Each structure stands twice: as C-alpha cells, then as structure tokens.
Amino acid sequence: MIRTEALTKRFGRVTAVDAVDLEVREGDVYGFLGANGSGKTTTVRMLLGLVLATSGSIDVLDESMPGSARSVLPRVGAMVEGPGSYPHLSGRANLASFDATGADGQRRTRGRRIEEALERVGLASVDKRPVRAYSLGMRQRLGLAAAILRRPSLLVLDEPTNGLDPQGINEIRTLLLELNREGTTVFLSSHLLGEIEQMCTRVGVLDGGRLVxxxxxxxxxxxxxRTEVHTPDPEQARRLLTTTAVEIESTDDASGARLLVRGLEPADLNARLVEGGVRVTQLSPERRRLEDVVLAATTSGTDRFGRDGVDA
Structure with a gap:
C-alpha cells in the first residue's frame, strides 16, 4: 500500500527526513510513531504529494507519487495537520463541497455517504451551525468524516485524536479498527505511545528524521x-518459590501483587502455586512494553512522547 526507498527531505542545510524506507502492507493498521519534531508530518506530506522529496522514491497503492497523484489520491482518505474546512459553512456543507468533484456515481450517493460519515464520527446530530462555532474536537471529527467520505482503500491520518477527550479518543479508535476490519488499510501518524500500542498491527519509529x-x-x-503472576498471596508465593528468581513489581493491599518469575515454565509455575495453596488470579508470559522498545531504539527518549490524550 505504501513503500518508500531512501526517502529524504532537506530544507536548506536541515535534513528533516533522512533515507526512510517505509513498508505498509495491505490490511495493516500501521503506527508511524515519533516525538514531535521527528519528521512525521513532513513524511506524511511527501506521501500525499503535498511536499516534494529531495530524493528517494514513493509508491502509494502500487503507483509512483507524486506523478500518479490524479489516480491515487481519490482512493486515499487523509487528514494532515488538522482538518481543513470552510469556517462559514456547516459541517454537512463542507462535506458536500469536499465531494463536489467526485465521479457521477459518487455524486449520486453523496447525500447518503455524508450522513453515514457524520454518523460514524459522532456528528450525526450536529445542527446547521458554521464550523467556526465547532470545538476543536468537533472539527477533528469533521476532518475524519471527510477522510472516510469516499470509502477509501487507504486512510492516512496525522494525529487524528488531537483535541479529543478520552471518550472521544476511544470512539475514534473503535471506528478506525472497524474500518480496518471492513478492508481499509490505516496509516496512523502519532506521538502517543498508548494510541499506537492499543491499535496498531505494525509500527515504524522515526527519530531525528531516521526510521530506527x-x-x-x-x-x-x-x-x-519471565512469567507474570497476579496473586493476593504474594508473601506465600515468595516463600514457595524461594529457589526461583522472583521479582515483586508492585504490591497493593486490595488486589495483591504482580510477581515476575523466571526459571519455571508457566504450566509448572501454576501447578506449584496451586499445590501450595496460593491463589492465582492471572498468569501469563510477560511481554515487552512498546515504551521500553521505543526508548531503547531512540536517542530522544520517551519523555518526548505522550500517552493517550496527553501532549508531549
């Protein structure tokens, strides 16, 4: 769906994007993760032909960009650097204007598609107020409605949950996953670790313009x-596992403790704890956190990345 080779963009002496090789496959929910200022938006703008690359190549939907923009872009839904709109028009009028140049078949279904797009982003009940009266979250939702209006094969979104409250973030996350299940490939650029970790099947991390x-x-x-064990009997578990390397991650009077155990297979560990009378509420292999993986790969560190709903 998207492939770049040695994609580079320089502004004078500054290299904003440095020899990036992206590979986004059909059906992916691809998380393009990077701290603010890492070159994400410049990369996205080059993918869409909004900025010309200094060097390298770009293929989108198996066609070269920006040379094939006329045939590629009608099949791509995009929202970059916030939604664009005519502030004096209503949301519905904005969507109708956006779709005005569609093919005849698309024009005949425009009204139905506008209502469906507004419904899916949570703006179905919006009145005829001009967009200038919308909140930031409402404008963000309207931008997403415009991106999905033509039922694209590929969605390219730059920080789509910016300005949304936690409930709104969850609604947009659910919508994007639904669209993906329906066949839309999603390319999601964000600096929010939690957003990427909860949604994406494939991840690219940009640091200082380089894909690391x-x-x-x-x-x-x-x-x-290691095996992660949740138990309300942490001390009993520790005594029972004295010959095993056990680490206590955290303890809470109400819910017990989270133990990290190395040296026993999960099935053997569970059997030993149950035979010893230890109550086990959860037992599973511990998995690396995306935050730790990103921290190890980048020089900027995760202090420049945000969690869901929190700008870095």
Missing amino acids: LQDQMDALRGPTG
Whole structure:
C-alpha cells in the first residue's frame, strides 16, 4: 500500500527526513510513531504529494507519487495537520463541497455517504451551525468524516485524536479498527505511545528524521522470558518459590501483587502455586512494553512522547 526507498527531505542545510524506507502492507493498521519534531508530518506530506522529496522514491497503492497523484489520491482518505474546512459553512456543507468533484456515481450517493460519515464520527446530530462555532474536537471529527467520505482503500491520518477527550479518543479508535476490519488499510501518524500500542498491527519509529525501527507489533512486544503472576498471596508465593528468581513489581493491599518469575515454565509455575495453596488470579508470559522498545531504539527518549490524550 505504501513503500518508500531512501526517502529524504532537506530544507536548506536541515535534513528533516533522512533515507526512510517505509513498508505498509495491505490490511495493516500501521503506527508511524515519533516525538514531535521527528519528521512525521513532513513524511506524511511527501506521501500525499503535498511536499516534494529531495530524493528517494514513493509508491502509494502500487503507483509512483507524486506523478500518479490524479489516480491515487481519490482512493486515499487523509487528514494532515488538522482538518481543513470552510469556517462559514456547516459541517454537512463542507462535506458536500469536499465531494463536489467526485465521479457521477459518487455524486449520486453523496447525500447518503455524508450522513453515514457524520454518523460514524459522532456528528450525526450536529445542527446547521458554521464550523467556526465547532470545538476543536468537533472539527477533528469533521476532518475524519471527510477522510472516510469516499470509502477509501487507504486512510492516512496525522494525529487524528488531537483535541479529543478520552471518550472521544476511544470512539475514534473503535471506528478506525472497524474500518480496518471492513478492508481499509490505516496509516496512523502519532506521538502517543498508548494510541499506537492499543491499535496498531505494525509500527515504524522515526527519530531525528531516521526510521530506527519497523516491525510487527507482536514481534516488538515479544515475551521477555519471565512469567507474570497476579496473586493476593504474594508473601506465600515468595516463600514457595524461594529457589526461583522472583521479582515483586508492585504490591497493593486490595488486589495483591504482580510477581515476575523466571526459571519455571508457566504450566509448572501454576501447578506449584496451586499445590501450595496460593491463589492465582492471572498468569501469563510477560511481554515487552512498546515504551521500553521505543526508548531503547531512540536517542530522544520517551519523555518526548505522550500517552493517550496527553501532549508531549
């Protein structure tokens, strides 16, 4: 769906994007993760032909960009650097204007598609107020409605949950996953670790303009070799496992403790705890956290990345 080779963009002496090789496959929910200022938006703008690359190549939907923009862009839904709109028009009028140049078949279904797009982003009940009266979250939702209006094969979104409250973030996350299940490939640029970790099947990490990491989420968050045990009987468990390397991650009077155990297979560990009378509420292999993986791969560190709903 998206492939770049040695994609580079320089502004004078500044290299904003440095020899980036992206690979976004059909059906992916691809998380393009990077701290603010890492070059994400410049990369996205080059993918869409809004900024010309200094060097390198770009293929989108198996066609070269920006040369094939006329045939590619009608099949791509995009929202970059916030939603664009005519502030004096209503949301519906904005969507109708956006779709005005569609093919005849699209024009005949425009009204139905506008209502469906507004429904899916939570703006179905919006009145005829002009967009200038919308909140930031409402404008963000309207931008997403415009992106999905033509039922694209590929969605390219730059910080789509900016300005939304936690409930709104969850609603947009649910919508994007639904669209993906329906066949839309999603390319999601964000600096929010939690947003990427909860949604994406594949991840690319940009740091200082360089792509320092790209892999499947399952591979990045592989097992650490330890088993995670939740139990309300932490001290009893520790006494029982004195011959095993046991680490107490955290303890809480209400819910017990989270133990990290190395040296026993999960099935053997569970059997030993149950035979010893230890109550086990959860037992599973510990997996690496995306935050730790990103921290190890970048020079900027995760202090420049945000969690869901929190700007870095």
